[in-house]
Structure formats: C-alpha cells, structure tokens
Amino acid sequence: MSATHAPTEGQVPVETKLEWLVRMHEIRFFEEECQRLFTDGSVRGSTHLCQGQEATAVGGCAALEPGDTMTCTYRGHGAVLAKGAPLDRTFGEIMGKANGLCGGKGGSMHLTDVSVGAYGSFAIIGAHLPIAVGLALGERYTDSDRVSLCYFGDGATNIGAFHEALNMASVFKLPVVFFCENNLYGEYSPLANTTPITDLADRADSYNMAKAIIDGNDVDVVFEATREAVRRGRAGEGPTLIEAKTYRHKGHSRTDPAKYRPEGELEEWLKRDPIVLLEAKLAEAGVEQGQLDALKDDAEQRVVAALDTAKSWPDPDLSTRLHHVFA
C-alpha cells in the first residue's frame, strides 16, 4: 500500500479523489475492526479511534511527497495508514504479532513505519512536536527541501512542548507543518472548559507563524491547506499552523462511551461525515453510485483480508523483548 500522493499544484483529478475515498473507507473499516478486537478482548491495552477524522489523515498525507516525514499521536491509526503503512502489518502491530510494524513492541499507540515516512505515533501529549521540529532541522542541515508534517490534537495546544516547538520552528524558519486536529474534546472535557480561545490556530500569531483554520471534514479543503503549507515549507518560508475543525465519532478511548456530549451533537456531525461529504462531491462530479459502492465493498474486503493475514502471524519470539534497547 502506498500513500495517495496528489499533484503539487493545480486541480486534483477525480481519479486521485477516488483513491482518497478508498483510503478513507479503509481507515474507517480498519477502525471498526479495531473496535471489535478490543471489545471482544482479543487485543490488549487501550485504543483511540479516529472514525470521523479520516479527511485530516488522508488529505494531509496526500500533500506530502516521498522523503517527507509524518509524525502523529496515539490516535494515529488513520494517519499511519494514510501515509502508506500496510493494513496487515498495522493490524499485526495492534495485535502484538511478530510481523507487526514494530515487531509487537509498540502497539496501538506507537504505530511507526519509517519505510513509508511514518516516523512515529507518540502517546505523551505534545511530546512529538519538538521531534517534528528536529526532523525538519535535520532536513535543513542536509540542504534537503523535505518537510515535516506533525499531527496533534487540540489538547496539545495547552502543553508546554507545543509552545517550545512552535517558537523554535518559527525562529529557525523550519519546514514544519503543525497540523492540529481539533475534535473539540480534550479527553472528556469540551474545549471551552480548558481553553480560553475557540480558534486554536490563533496561537500561531504569537510565533509570527502562518496559520489556516479549515473544515477538517472536507478532504479537498484539508489537502489544499496542507499543500500550501508544504509549499511554504519547501520554499523556505517557514512553518505553518493548520487547525482543522473535526469530530471523533467515538469516545476518547476504548472505555469511554462519550456520554458527556450534548444530545444531538454527534448526529449533526454525522451529517458532515467526511466520507459522506466526499462521496456526494464525487457523485456530483459524475461518478456513478455503483462505482462508489464497489470501491467501498473492495475496501472492506481488503481490510477483512488484512486482518485475517495478521491473525495468522505468530506472536513475537520471546528473545526479541531484549532487542533494540541499544543499537
């Protein structure tokens, strides 16, 4: 599975958007399977699902090119798949299998596939923002024009590392795209209870940084905004803070039924489901419903087949637990 790259300028062809749709379906089915796996107890620990946020993952990663890096959070299954990690090895990691992306040593919250540019999922809020700055610094140091895309949630904008990272990236004019997926809740708390502003991208102003506040459920909008931020980074114009307003359909984690959400809120957001929005646009552009349905069915079958493959893999050899502490 490769990332769904798209043109660096001009109109995006319908064929590319169909690829985006397929990838969004795959992520949705992947997350639904994950939920089943956790619910029936066949996988361990916790998981943080991203149903409803597929457009930020797919639209953002589509604006990258080979050699660019992507880092994300523990709610990162979608981003890692969007960057091109294979479905089966991603399932395998979550199931703790030998053939998982990290050999079963990372799990749901640490999915990483450096071979496709997915440099890591980090589970300490905000901790990876300085690392994303370092990835960009490394590119600058070697005179490369590659950029560093860094996903994080709204909650991360209240932690110190966010501010240190944005400040350093801006003062060094580094090619970082800070991509805030504002899903309106930091764990169980609505944003207004924890944060005195509603547009988090306004924090870019403190760092003399370019910003964009966008509809995170419209993959076209996400792609365009990220493409512009990537262009700025490559051109040496410095970092950008993108805030994509979106919504997670599920609770914070496996054990959260999300009862704190006001009645009707989820239903309103479901009307703006990113997959529904994209399908409607494609239908409007002349794509037959039959083709859309077929793409969805194919995606589901690929996900189910990948899960079957992952289930067939062995557990990690016990000796591997001692490997990779040091080089």
Place this chain on the structure above:
Amino acid sequence: MSTITPEAATTTATYRQAIIRALGDELEADPSVFLLGEDVGAAGGPFKMTDGLYERFGAGRVMDTPISEQAIVGAAIGAAVKGLRPVGEIMFADFAGVCFDGIANELAKYRYMTGGQVTLPVTLRLGGGVGAGFGAQHSQNAENWFLNVPGLKLVTPATPADAYGLLRASIQDPDPVLFFEHKHLFNHKGPFPERPAIVPLGVADVVRAGTDVTLVGTQAMRFKAERAAEALADEGISVEVIDPRTIAPFDHATVIDSVQRTGRLIVLQEASPDGSWGASVISRVVQENFEYLDAPPRLHAADDTPVPYAENLETAWMPTVRTIVEAVRATVAY
C-alpha cells in the same frame, strides 16, 4: 620487549579545555556532528565550554537556541533520526527536569518501541556537580534520575583526558548518551597527551592499586578518594581507588575483581543515597560476591536533603576527605 615505543608527549589541560578540544575535533572529523543549546554559539557557552567553536564552525553547526530544553531535546532526537549526530547542551543538569519527558519517554524509548526502526546517536551534555555555591536548583548530580531508564548511557568523567576521550566516544556512539560535566572540575588541570585517546564507554579506571579496601567514586569524589588513600597509606591501610567513568553501562567486572582481592567496598557518591548507582553497585556485589566480603559494604553518600547553599552546609552535605578516611577506618576495623 625489545621494541622501544617513545611515550607520547604529555602536557596539561583543564577539564574545560579538554571538552572544547573534543567538541572541536568531532566537529572537524564528522560533518554530521552539530551543537545546539542556550548560548553555546556566539557567547561561547554559559560556562565557556564551547568557546571558539562558533567562530571556527559557524552558526550552522553551533546553534544558539531559545531557552527551551524540551525543544532542544526534541530537535536533537528528530535530527538524529535523520542521520545526524546532534550534541545538545543542558546548561545545568538540574534543568533536565524541564525536559525529563523528552529524555526518559522519547529519547530512551523511541528505538525500542518502534522495533529498531530508528537510531538515536544523541549526546546531551549536562553541567552537574556540587561545591560551587549554586544552591539547590543549580548544583545537584542528576545522573541517578536516569538510572532506572533503560536505553540511556550515562557518562561521568573526572579528569581532562577522560573528559576528552569519553566525550568523543559519546558523540561517536550510536545510542543516546547523557554526558555529565562536573562544574567544580571545569578549571581542574591534569595530564593531557598531545594526541589524546578516545576512551570507550563502560570501562572503569583503576586509579590506584591497593589491597585492603576498594573505594569507588566518580568525578570530584574520585579525587577525594585519592587524597584519602594517600592519607591512609601513612597509617598502613592500602586503598584501591576505582573511577567507573560511566554509570551506565557500568563496569561491574572491574569492581568485583577488586572486591574479590580487598574484601571491602565503599562507594562514594556526591548525591543522596536512595535509588542510586552506588546503591546498585553494592546490591550487585552483595548478591554475587557475598562470600568475598570481610565487612559490610558501605555507601558513603550525601545527606538525604536538597543541596544547601551556605559554604559550611554545602561542604558538610557531601563526603569529604576526612569523612572518607573515617569510613575506611571503620570498614577496615569491622
């Protein structure tokens, strides 16, 4: 041996000069090495530990950063993942508290939790050490904070030659290294060969041979141990002094070999006793070499308090030559 090898010419250098030389030599030898930290560039370092390097190598390789320890550590991690060898400076080791997450949760674990997909040749230089009147937040030796974090190498040089050799080894090492520089030793002068050697990590130095008791200490404690050993020699007590030089990996073999001969062990530590490398060394000797011991091993550590400011309080807080001599006498008399 019939071949005569002329001794390499030896001069002297201070600890600070040795560190500047090591950084300069690594910057010279490897274009992927760069320095970053607060005022390490144009100002030559808050302690002048990078003096002249900005002029030699330029702002692109000796980078002044904001006062942002989390960003310094993160930037070093990211750049290392991209194949570079960053050397970050945390001005005072105490400030590691600000970026503890970056060191303990990211730097130390990133390789492991990705199943070996990344390599992290990061060196962080941290100024530690008691004895200069800096008070509780600018004095402590922080290496024990990191003792229980698998994935880090902890280096504690005492002499100028070791500071040079261990720093070069740290920068060349493929793994994360915390390199603790002792503030009270910055102006310490010692023998320094014209062509100083790289000193491998994890190899202790038997500083003085002895038969009655083994004294183990790093940095300033190593020198106090030597002075105590000198004084005790007049009383007919023969003290072996070992400087581990690195806390992790720790050269247990050298310590155990010594204790098997002396039967007595005292570990000196310029830090509080609990949860420390000194406690770990004693634990290991007791577990594995109990039958060789003629007296209970002793951890002669600092008081279990923060570092006080007033000179007499600060001096009394940690082992001194006098208290070390007393500890050795008591152990020998057991």
